[in-house]
Amino acid sequence: MNNNLKEQVLRSSGVNVLKCMRCGKCSGTCPSYDEMEYHPHQFVYMVEKGDIETLMNSKSIYKCLTCFACVDRCPRNVEPAKVVEAVRLAAIRKQGNNHLIADSIPEMLDEDLPQQAIVTAFRKYTK
């Protein structure tokens, strides 16, 4: 349990995790559900418990498409995607925690991948 991290995630996301009534609609609606180790409803619950480091070390934070389906459908306006985003930010802010490293880009390159996607990914996954 890391209260500073929890505080940081809560502040940067602007989300009140206590509003969650644990209905699981966010996870019911999530298109990346099967890709994720921790699902949107777990993100909200684990942030509430202060278990942020587990989330930061999980690949799940990069699997979220930020499609905002959970934000749109959450009955109680908890906005789980913003929590995921905030945890991702917390991970990136840690020195050397970039998810994307410039050197490894060439081997990941794909003919069909638009250049813009790489720029976007850089913005999103690196400091």
Next chain:
Amino acid sequence: MQVNDNKEFQPLIVAFCCNWCSYAGADLSGTNRLNYPTNVKIIRVPCSCRVNPMFILRAFQKGADGVILCGCHPGDCHYTSGNYFTRRRMTLLFSMLDFLGIERDRTRVEWVSAAEGAKFAATMNEFTEAVKKLGPNRRLEDLRCRKQ
């Protein structure tokens, strides 16, 4: 202002209590023999919204050192919305008293239900102590009213 033999300052405190919650709460603290100082004198009003800010100013003018207004908890008013009026009116009055330089601790609004005898006694103890610390009310007291 009352001064007794050992010269400790004894503030005069006027408490306005609504008939349905706070006055009953005060009765309950009596029934439970919960002590609070004799400095507190209670005036019964039907609802806390019956208390005109003028009454409070009058009390200060006549030499009261502290005034406390007790009503039902928000949402519990016998007249459904009276204490909401109280809350707004007192917010205004208190900001005016602030402007006049009257210590904020001399006035207070407290919600006390009919079941909160212990809270009533505790509030009165605490409030009396707070006013005691402030010393006599000199700003608003009208010396012409003082009993010789």
Next chain:
Amino acid sequence: MQRIGVFVCHCGTNIAATVDVKAVAEALSHESGVVISQEYQYMCSEAGQNLIKDSIKEYGLTGVVVCSCSPRMHENTFRKAAAAAGLNPYLVEIANIREQCSWIHKDIATATEKAIILGKAAIAKVHLNAPLTAGESPVAKRALVIGGGIAGIQTALDIAEAGFEVDIVEKEATIGGKMAQIDKTFPTLDCAACILTPKMVEASQNELITIHSYSEVSAVKGFVGNFTVTIKKKTRFVDETKCTGCGLCTEACPMKKVPNAFNLGLDNRSAIYIPFAQAVPKVATIDPNYCLKLKGGTVKEKVCGKCAAACTVGAINYHQQDEYIEQKYGAIIVATGFNPIKLDKYDEFAYNQCPDVVTSLELERLMNAAGPNGGTLLRPSDKTHPHKIVFVQCVGSRCDDSKGKPYCSKICCMYTAKHAMLIREKYPDTEVYVFYIDVRTPGKNFDEFYRRAVEQYNVHYIKGMVGKVTPKADGTIDVQASDLLSNEQLHIDADMVVLATAIEPDKTARPLATMLTTQMDTNDFFTEAHAKLRPVESATAGIFLSGACQGPKDIPETVAQASAAASKAIGLLVKNSITCNPCVAHSNELMCNGCSACEKVCPYGAITYQDKEFRMPDRTTAIRRVASVNPAVCQGCGACTVACPSGAMDLNGFSNSQIMAEVDAICK
């Protein structure tokens, strides 16, 4: 000159142990106006009261101060004693020297000093007490019930049983409300129509009950015991007195493509219609929005008139107009009920795109023997039998304000269990899934009922919410949901999806509340006078609440509340007149400037404005707008007295000068 008597009670040793009562009596005897000051062992005893009575007569007292226990305890006792001796009871004041003095203090000297001050304050107040007489206001012996659902019917029947006339105003063409649309009732699974329709008939046959169907309340004036209500009888283009309900007109009507509102649009009816077979009153109504003659475009359509030709009693009148009736009532009972919410906001459930996604109320009609499919459960889209049905709970309930209703709709868990059970019973080959967040089943035999659905009927209850419903090309519906307990995402190929839709108060409730000056919460449910102790009365005297207009309720609770509201109304109607609390506000018309500040803060709507003629100093007369308080409605909170900028408004028994005098006496 005032002649005041002071009576100090020992209360055994309760007071006398910490307060020197003799000293108090002595000190107070020197106050101005005090002609006698006595102390006695027990003032509330027979002998103590006689002491007061005798003193009133002997000294010709004009005011009495009793220094004793709390006025909440014995104020009435001493007022009665004073009245018995010929003194106005409101000339008695109590100084509370027990609960608020002797019991909380230990030091005799300071306690005595405080008791004297409290006594002085009471004396200062009693100097200004005015004799008050409780006013009386007559009670009209007739009740109005607004809404003809099960709540309204039950209330009306109970009031009629007590021998009072009752009118039911129902906005639809028939009474019966939502219960008439329901198929079976939980937890006993008896048929709703079988228990409701006899009550409807009973109401229509009761001589004391008048049913105004297809009518609305258009204006309410007056106050408790004395309401004047204008009822608008909407034109149904059929003479109610002549129509026999034979139904020939509905067969003759050529316009058969009107969505049947009673079946929630799941099938069609004719433009002239009787809502359902057991409708009360069983009278036809023409829907002017669809009738060819009343609305029709072409000349050929405008001459239709087939229903009139088919009618054997000549009941149809195309020129009928709205009719207004005015009636006096002593009590009004609101029973406006509920509606399922509109599901337009919830695109994820595909309600507007797929006919096989239905609300629970629609499912009731689909399963009902009198429903569109004659009681066989078929998919609305292709009329095939569904083999996999998914129920979604909490649709629109328990939401953030921006997303739906913040409250729990209370009945959904139970009716969903009922639906699941009925479907499994009737069609054992059908798989039933229920997605729930929490299953809430408080109530007698309720949890047992839900457990039966799980254990006996093998209904699959899955903890988790449905995230997305997608109609597929093959006619099935993909339901994507999370299973929170096994932590996986599910996809179910369902044939039908049933949404347990949140319920909300009827749309007519808010304008009605404005007319009645009753209070509502932010969800448009009527607010009861006290959440715990006065659950069926509104804060406005003479207005009572029955059924789901006050909050979500199931049928047993609705009926219980309906009978409770009826008994409260009867308690009012049996009185020939009501005694009003004399401690009410009154305005000094000479000081009132007609600013309306008091009217705005009055929670009871007791203050109205009148134009009155005044004689001015220069001997002219002028007409001014001044406030006047209806003493029968005012409850005496005093909010208006503080709001009044000119000091015209004052409160009997707690006047400005009286409270000031108390303040002065304490601070002296």
